Amino acid sequence: MKSKKHLAIMSILLLSTSAWGVKGSEKTVQSTFSYTNNDVWTAYDGFNRTFLDVGKYIYKTNSSYQQAVDRHNGAAAIWCQPIYWDMAMNAYKLAKTQKDKQKREYCKELCEKIFAGNKAQYAGFDFDDNNENTGWFIYDDIMWWTISLARAYELFGEQEYLKLSEASFSRVWYGSKKVGDTGSYDKEHGGMFWQWQPIRNPNPNKFGDGKMACINFPVAVAALTLYNNVPKKRKASTETSPGYQTREQYLAKGKEIYEWGVENLLEKKTGRIADSRHGNGNPAWKAHVYNQATFIGASILLYKATGERHYLDNAILGADYTVNEMSAAHNLLPFESGIEQGIYTAIFAQYVAMLVYDCGQTQYLPFLKRNIEVGWSNRDKTRNICGGEYEKALPADAVVDSYTASGIPALMLLFPAN
Numbered sequence: 001m002k003s004k005k006h007l008a009i010m011s012i013l014l015l016s017t018s019a020w021g022v023k024g025s026e027k028t029v030q031s032t033f034s035y036t037n038n039d040v041w042t043a044y045d046g047f048n049r050t051f052l053d054v055g056k057y058i059y060k061t062n063s064s065y066q067q068a069v070d071r072h073n074g075a076a077a078i079w080c081q082p083i084y085w086d087m088a089m090n091a092y093k094l095a096k097t098q099k100d101k102q103k104r105e106y107c108k109e110l111c112e113k114i115f116a117g118n119k120a121q122y123a124g125f126d127f128d129d130n131n132e133n134t135g136w137f138i139y140d141d142i143m144w145w146t147i148s149l150a151r152a153y154e155l156f157g158e159q160e161y162l163k164l165s166e167a168s169f170s171r172v173w174y175g176s177k178k179v180g181d182t183g184s185y186d187k188e189h190g191g192m193f194w195q196w197q198p199i200r201n202p203n204p205n206k207f208g209d210g211k212m213a214c215i216n217f218p219v220a221v222a223a224l225t226l227y228n229n230v231p232k233k234r235k236a237s238t239e240t241s242p243g244y245q246t247r248e249q250y251l252a253k254g255k256e257i258y259e260w261g262v263e264n265l266l267e268k269k270t271g272r273i274a275d276s277r278h279g280n281g282n283p284a285w286k287a288h289v290y291n292q293a294t295f296i297g298a299s300i301l302l303y304k305a306t307g308e309r310h311y312l313d314n315a316i317l318g319a320d321y322t323v324n325e326m327s328a329a330h331n332l333l334p335f336e337s338g339i340e341q342g343i344y345t346a347i348f349a350q351y352v353a354m355l356v357y358d359c360g361q362t363q364y365l366p367f368l369k370r371n372i373e374v375g376w377s378n379r380d381k382t383r384n385i386c387g388g389e390y391e392k393a394l395p396a397d398a399v400v401d402s403y404t405a406s407g408i409p410a411l412m413l414l415f416p417a418n
Contacts, residue, residue, distance in 0.1 A: 046384025057117030223254030271321030345407030
């Protein structure tokens with residue numbers, strides 16, 4: 001693992017002045033990628049100074065708010081908070097790599113405070129609390145936390161993180177007796193339903209209800225991340241709705257949901273991921289960067305778990321579509337202006353980094369570095385925060401949401417200058 005990462009970092013240096021062109025186009029962009037490692041920390045500090053509520057250690061919706069009170073008053077979306085926690089963990093890992101003890105200790109404490117702040121904010125991580133302000137009422141909201149909690153356990157070894165990750169996985173898969181839903185998993189037709197409805201006193205999900213990419217591929221990512229972290233000689237539970245799985249069960253579940261996604265949501269010739277499918281209807285072929293990202297991540301995790309090349313081929317296919325097709329307009333990751341959609345780049349950063357560092361696919365580095373350079377050069381230099389349309393300068397007085405502003409610092413933490 002270390003040798004692959006060192007090779008990838010060397011490739012960053014070799015490729016940092018390379019041209020990057022869009023497949024099927026004559027457009028080519030030349031750049032010197034001039035940001036520094038100091039810029040990386042400046043960007044992360046600017047992001048936190050602007051968006052982190054240091055009284056609660058959760059993140060705010062946008063720069064106009066002084067506090068993150070709740071869902072309706074200044075607090076960023078419950079499902080995006082773990083993405084910001086991922087950023088803090090990546091900052092900790094970067095500080096450790098750079099052998100900066102002071103930054104490492106600061107980032108570790110920050111990770112702990114973000115966890116504690118979110119636990120206090122969101123019903124103590126009681127995943128059976130479905131209040132619509134600070135509770136859990138959509139399956140994928142829970143699953144994003146499942147993933148980050150498992151990652152936090154992998155990084156820090158804190159048992160509470162693993163316990164909560166497994167509890168949340170179980171709650172999504174099997175449902176909640178307290179809430180009354182029957183779970184996201186479709187026992188008859190496969191795949192994962194996105195939601196339960198009504199939120200209170202729900203009806204069972206039925207054939208034809210929506211199965212979104214944003215729950216299916218994250219479930220596969222979560223299952224494989226837990227597979228990598230739970231004890232190896234664990235005995236299987238005999239309960240109908242067990243609160244934990246064995247490694248083998250997590251692997252089997254991850255494979256099953258991934259394969260459902262491949263058969264129902266992947267355009268196999270191009271690598272495009274559909275947003276959803278309802279029953280036997282045609283998939284909704286609207287591609288989003290975060291769905292591409294979790295497909296890439298699930299593919300990589302299965303490749304690493306099994307050694308089967310077709311999983312890596314799928315990851316490359318999904319990444320190529322994101323870079324060559326979705327990003328063709330400006331040779332930059334596309335920006336979507338819908339509610340919370342600005343977070344998509346930060347999610348993509350997490351999984352494309354796995355493709356580069358864990359799988360040696362350094363061909364994406366010039367593109368990634370270009371995004372960073374262009375986005376950072378167009379930042380608001382007063383606050384050191386970035387917008388989501390990286391090709392456009394961000395005015396100093398602009399109200400910016402934390403989702404949009406997360407993309408460039410998230411990329412920088414994973415792809416530093418050297």
